[in-house]
Amino acid sequence: MTDFYSTLGVEKNASDADIKRAYRKKAQESHPDKNQGDKDAERKFKEVQEAYEVLSDKQKRSQYDQFGSVSGQGGGGAYYQGAAGFDPSQFGGFADIFESFFGEGGGFGFGGGKSRKKTGPIRGQDIETRIKIKFEEAVFGVTKYLEITKPEQCDPCKGTGAEPGSAIKTCDQCKGQGQVRSTRQTILGAISSVHLCPQCQGRGEIPDQICKKCNGQTRVKQSGEVSVQIPKGIEDGTTIKLKGKGAAGVLGGEYGDLYLEIRVAEHPKFFREEKTIFSSESIPLVQATLGATIKVDTIHGKETVKVPAGTQDGTVLTIKGKGAPSLKSEALGDHKVTIHLKVPEKLSRKERELYEQLAAEGGIEVSKGGFNLF
Ligand SMILES: [Zn+2]
Ligand SMILES: [Zn+2]
Known part of the structure; x- marks a missing residue:
């Protein structure tokens, strides 16, 4: 099917007036009276009629825009x-x-x-x-x-x-021809055209x-x-x-x-980008400071991961081959875990003493006593 808009030579957003103007021009150019015996012009003329019939009708036009075809x-x-x-x-x-x-x-x-x-x-x-x-x-x-x-x-x-x-009988509307002739009044005068028979859709026969x-x-x-x-x-x-x-x-x-x-669906713990799966884990400050071996959840189960001493907050550690496959390749991508550091909110008396010693050792000024909840 040719595009109705290009048949009339108008843009998709053409106004009703534009469409009417374009139709008049195209219809006159290809009118059978002007192009006697020219099959191409005849076909063109029909196409123009068909395009105008749809595009000049608000409802049909919007249906055509949406679905590329129109009822009937x-x-x-x-x-x-x-x-x-x-x-x-x-x-x-x-x-x-x-x-x-x-x-x-x-x-x-x-x-x-x-x-x-x-x-x-x-x-x-x-x-x-x-x-x-x-x-x-x-x-x-x-x-x-x-x-x-x-x-x-x-x-x-x-x-x-x-x-x-x-029984199957001959279609009475088209007398078995599959086509019917109809005459329509247009702004250019009466136009007679041959259509597919609406009753039998061109088959020439219908069931009893x-x-x-x-x-x-x-x-x-x-x-x-x-x-x-x-x-x-x-x-x-x-x-x-x-x-x-x-x-x-x-x-x-x-x-x-x-x-x-x-x-x-989203996952509460994991996020995926193509073959890579991401997650995050929070570990105690001492583990990040001294280094540790931790368990990390992946989509394939728990994996053992070495956290090096001196790991900073936000460090991303990669677990090879524990991500997702892709439609193109079965090989698994990686799992990437972002390490966050947990700062203790509550300290025992002993822990507080140790932290204060640590501060003294490093020559770092801290609040003494008082602020401890215990
Ligand atoms: Zn028929
Ligand atoms: Zn049936």
């Missing part, structure tokens, strides 16, 4: 459109599908909406959803089961839209009775479980594409895809 334009999938009992809001287009299936569900939306043929098999819509997993699950990988509600092929009619056993279950829509909304293997090392915000797990196609069209956005 992109062939939302209704085969027996116009047949008795047809509910145009059920499968009319992207906006309609969005509302009727997932409007209240939250977190769902549809992508796609690109050019589609109006006849023959129509690919099912892509579906987007997201899932929140634990920090550990992102590091080690996990299998998740999602409950997804989406359009599936109607079972009783096997996706034909015809009531089982129903439409399927009661799906109302001729060929698909019905169904809930089902989808299992997803989330690979280890996945990062927050990554989207996984599950091919063929989207909406069922129409009239033998293939399934759409399911796009799953992965959100990773």
Whole structure:
């Protein structure tokens, strides 16, 4: 599908007046009266009409901006459109599908909406959803089961839209031609054009009775479980594409895809940046001063870490190979622990004496007695 804005030669933010002006100009240039027998001009003229029809209509324009197609334009999938009992809001287009299936569900939306043929098999819509997993699950990988509600092929009619056993008859609207001619009044006069038959969508035939279950829509909304293997090392915000797990196609069209956005929950102790996992530990002042061996929590369990004598507050120590893998490589990154120093808040009498001796030894002036809580 050509872009309607470029067809008219206007910017995406063009005003209604700009669009009207551009339309007049383009339509005059390619008008059939001026270009007798010029197939290219004829096609161009039709495109201009189509673009103007959408962009001059506030509602259609905003739908087009959002979804790249418009109800009834992109062939939302209704085969027996116009047949008795047809509910145009059920499968009319992207906006309609969005509302009727997932409007209240939250977190769902549809992508796609690109050019589609109006006849023959129509690919099912892509579906987007997201899932929140634990920090550990992102590091080690996990299998998740999602409950997804989406359009599936109607079972009783096997996706034909015809009531089982129903006879198939020639479409009465187009007399089996699949096309209808219509005349429209435009600002340039009456324009006669050939359209796809709205009743049979160009097939030339319709069932005598439409399927009661799906109302001729060929698909019905169904809930089902989808299992997803989330690979280890996945990062927050990554989207996984599950091919063929989207909406069922129409009239033998293939399934759409399911796009799953992965959100990773925060961890109370760890923070991750790609393959590196960060944490912090507070150690007593004496350990930092004299040096010590301490236990540090990593995502893989407790690790023994040597704190050198004279370690300063804020020093970062690296534990090799105790971080996370990435989607590209199984090799684990590092764990980095930031050392903080704990200054004692309360001292025993003995400890206080020792600290005072330490101060005297270093010739450092300190408050004597008095301030001690004991
Ligand atoms: Zn027809
Ligand atoms: Zn059916």
